Amino acid sequence: MRYVMALDQGTTSSRAILFDHDGNVHAIAQREFAQHFPQPGWVEHDATEIWQSQIAVAAEVLKNAGLASKDIAAIGITNQRETTVLWDRATGQPLHKAIVWQDRRTAPLCDTLRAAGHEAVFTARTGLLLDPYFSGTKLHWLLDYIPGARKRAEHGELAFGTIDSWLIWNLTGGRLHITDASNASRTLLYNIHTGNWDDELLQILNIPNAVLPKVRPSSEHYCSTDSVLLGGEIPIAGIAGDQQAATFGQACLTPGMAKNTYGTGCFMLMNTGSQAVPSKNRLLTTVAWQLQGQHTYALEGSIFMGGAIIQWLRDGLGIIKASPDVEALAASVPDSDGVTLIPAFAGLGAPWWKPEARAALIGMTRGTTRAHIARAALDAIVLQSADLLAAMESDSGIKLAELRVDGGASRNNLLMQLQADMLGVPVIRPRVVETTALGAAYLAGLATGFWHSAEDVAAHWQVDQRFDPGISEDEQQTRLQRWQTDVKRQTAA
Ligand code: ADP
Numbered sequence: 001m002r003y004v005m006a007l008d009q010g011t012t013s014s015r016a017i018l019f020d021h022d023g024n025v026h027a028i029a030q031r032e033f034a035q036h037f038p039q040p041g042w043v044e045h046d047a048t049e050i051w052q053s054q055i056a057v058a059a060e061v062l063k064n065a066g067l068a069s070k071d072i073a074a075i076g077i078t079n080q081r082e083t084t085v086l087w088d089r090a091t092g093q094p095l096h097k098a099i100v101w102q103d104r105r106t107a108p109l110c111d112t113l114r115a116a117g118h119e120a121v122f123t124a125r126t127g128l129l130l131d132p133y134f135s136g137t138k139l140h141w142l143l144d145y146i147p148g149a150r151k152r153a154e155h156g157e158l159a160f161g162t163i164d165s166w167l168i169w170n171l172t173g174g175r176l177h178i179t180d181a182s183n184a185s186r187t188l189l190y191n192i193h194t195g196n197w198d199d200e201l202l203q204i205l206n207i208p209n210a211v212l213p214k215v216r217p218s219s220e221h222y223c224s225t226d227s228v229l230l231g232g233e234i235p236i237a238g239i240a241g242d243q244q245a246a247t248f249g250q251a252c253l254t255p256g257m258a259k260n261t262y263g264t265g266c267f268m269l270m271n272t273g274s275q276a277v278p279s280k281n282r283l284l285t286t287v288a289w290q291l292q293g294q295h296t297y298a299l300e301g302s303i304f305m306g307g308a309i310i311q312w313l314r315d316g317l318g319i320i321k322a323s324p325d326v327e328a329l330a331a332s333v334p335d336s337d338g339v340t341l342i343p344a345f346a347g348l349g350a351p352w353w354k355p356e357a358r359a360a361l362i363g364m365t366r367g368t369t370r371a372h373i374a375r376a377a378l379d380a381i382v383l384q385s386a387d388l389l390a391a392m393e394s395d396s397g398i399k400l401a402e403l404r405v406d407g408g409a410s411r412n413n414l415l416m417q418l419q420a421d422m423l424g425v426p427v428i429r430p431r432v433v434e435t436t437a438l439g440a441a442y443l444a445g446l447a448t449g450f451w452h453s454a455e456d457v458a459a460h461w462q463v464d465q466r467f468d469p470g471i472s473e474d475e476q477q478t479r480l481q482r483w484q485t486d487v488k489r490q491t492a493a
Contacts, residue, residue, distance in 0.1 A: 001073035004445045005061070005234070006437035007054055009079040009163050010242065011100065014053040016061040017437040018072075021450070023460035025434055029061035036097060041104040044097035047085045050163065051170045058230060069232030075171075075225065076238030076444030078245035078436050079163035081186045084138040086149070086211075087166070089159050092174050095146050098163070099138040106137035113137075118204055125191045125198050127276060127285030127297075135162060136188030140205045153211040160211045162186070164239045171236060173226040180218040180239035181295060185287035190215065192276055192287050195295065218244075218289040219443040238443025242436050243267045244288050246406060247298060249439030250430065251461040253454050256398040259435070260385055260419075262409035266306035268388045269298045272396055281351040281391035289443065291454075299395055301350040301388035305343040307409040309377045312345065319370040327412045329374040336376040338363040340486045343380045351391040354491040362486060378415050383483045386422045402426045406435045413465070420467040424476055427467040432460075 003026055008015040014033065018026040031053040036044040058075075062068065082101035087094045099105070110130045113119070119130045128134050139160050143150040152158050161169065165179045184190035184197075189207065191198040197212055216222060218240045224233035240248060243261065247269045250259040255273030260266055269288065276285050276297040288298040305312075310323045320326050340362050342348075347355035361373065393399060402425055409415060410429055420427040432438055445451040469476075 001071060001450070003067065003072055004441040004450055005058065005072050005075045006441040006444075007058060007075060007077045007167065008242075008437040008440065009050065009054055009077070009167060011080045011102075014050065014057050015437065016054075016057040017434060017441070018061055018065055018067070019438060019441040023432060023438060023442070023457065025432065027061050027065040029057040029064060031057050039105075043100040043103045045083065045100055047087070047094040047098045047166055050098065051167065054167055055170070055229060062230065069230045069234050072234045073450040074221075074235045074237040074444035074448040076440030076442070077164050077167055077236070078240055078242050078440035079167070079183070081162065081183060081241040081243070082133060082135050082138075083163050084135045084142065085161050085163065085166045086139065086142045086146070087159050087161075087169070089157055089174070089177075092169070095149060095158065096142055099142065101133055103138065104132045106132040106141050109137045109140065113204070122188055122201065125193070125201060126188050127185065127192050127278070128188055129282065129284070134186055134188040136201070136205050136207070139207055139211075143207065150206070150208070154208040156210040158211050159213070161213050164241075165213045168222065168236060168239070171225045171229065172223050176223045177213045178216045178222060179213040180216055181287045181290035182218055182240045182244040184215045186241060192285065192295070192297070195290070217292060219291055219447045221447050235448055236444070237447035238440050238445070240289055240440055240443055243269055243300065244286070244298065245437075245439030245443070246435040247271065247288055247439065248442055249435030249437070250404040250406065251458040252404060253458055256396075256401065257404070258389070258392070258400055259404040259406065262306050262381065262405060262407040262415070264306060264308045266303040266381065266385055266388075266407075267300065268302070268385065268392065269300045270392045270396060270398070270400070272297045272299055272398070277396050279391070279395045281395055282353055283350055283388075283391055283395060299392050301391060303384045303388065304346045304349050306381050306384075307407070308345070309341070309343050309380055310409065313374060313377055317370075317373070319373065323409070324412070326374050326377065327414050329371050330378050331414050333369070333371040333375055336372050336379055337365070337368065339368055339372045339376040340483065341373070341376040341380045342487055342490045343384070344490070348487070348491065351387055352487065352491060357491045360490045362490070378412070378418055381409070381415060382418045382422045383480070385419060386480060389423060400425050402428055405429050406433045413467075416465070416467045417470065420469045421471045422476060422479065424469050424473060426469070429464045431462045431464045
């Protein structure tokens, strides 16, 4: 058996990737699926289409690589997190479209719960905030909305799951209803300290225990695929939510190691080891993964506008043709010449938490050109990430030694250099940037003996490029302070 297969079920596409023993990508297959927007703020996926696209790419990647099920040591699953599916255990049919993590329909319920004074207990037990983002209020909504659903759930006729659960249910022909601790920790229902579904939280949200999957470690031989699906049985042996999987794939395996993913938004996670560190800065505390009995925790912060700022330069302003063009344009000037872009296009996330704030471009003169604006756009990504990291360091008391990076915008060398300057620590981009899928593959391969230890997988992690800080600490502090003054002024307005 020469490969491990990762099923990477993302928000816009399903992918299957084969990794060899050195952790290199051998083959990829990918398929997009439909996004449904039934009302403003609502986002749904067809769970059946997700399953069909996922199993199709799994078969396709084997076929394209000329391989059979017997060549695959194990399957690892990583998934868009929080997206909520409810299905009938008898027929395997979903009762409703899946409610996607981006969906805001349960904002009023979150407000009600907050007004009733429940946020503190949710945060203490789950490490999360009362926000529609997480699965718990979405499941509550489904049980309310679908006639008879809550009663049927109480009688054990229905199953809830995040996408990992849904895929495993289907991969095993309905034999297994499980999730892993990293996905469970995004539901608002799972006590990250005890490792159990929390009865009090279930009661507050009026969710019957019988609807929930069993929570298993992130790396374990759970079951094998139904032999009819891929021409033979393959062990399913790893599960992690996408950001946690990426942290594993980046080999951030010891406390204090952190990764930042520069995609549409940015997601920064710092491994805090066996300590679930509570946040004073409204970051999230989450389970990174569970290996055997042991939880590893992380602090997580996210930025809504990362690479999306570059898309705005392209689509909103039309000053570049394609995202990668921003690098040469921004590099054509030595700095932004005092121009600041405050990217509150969708409010500001952690640690500012200003949902009502509007974006602003300030400090322009008659000499300001599109190059300065492009430069200010890169600065905005870098400065937001610096704010997140400062919040993490303050919460954890851990000083970062280096930041590992991935995601589409991490290919931008100028952006990475500016990030190293602004953090004052080296920024390191690995050779294999498919870190999400790789993390899931590692978790599966570790459970089946394809790889032997976490040290074994960490040894595969190789540097593509390292960016060392190139400005003085004084200069770094001056820029950071100017940014913070500008953000405060804008968000106070
Ligand atoms: P996602 O997984 O969120 O869809 P990706 O990891 O594929 O995102 O990254 C795509 C994002 O990265 C887009 O927002 C795009 O504008 C941005 N991007 C891609 N290449 C570059 C680049 N060279 N410089 C800056 N941003 C880039």
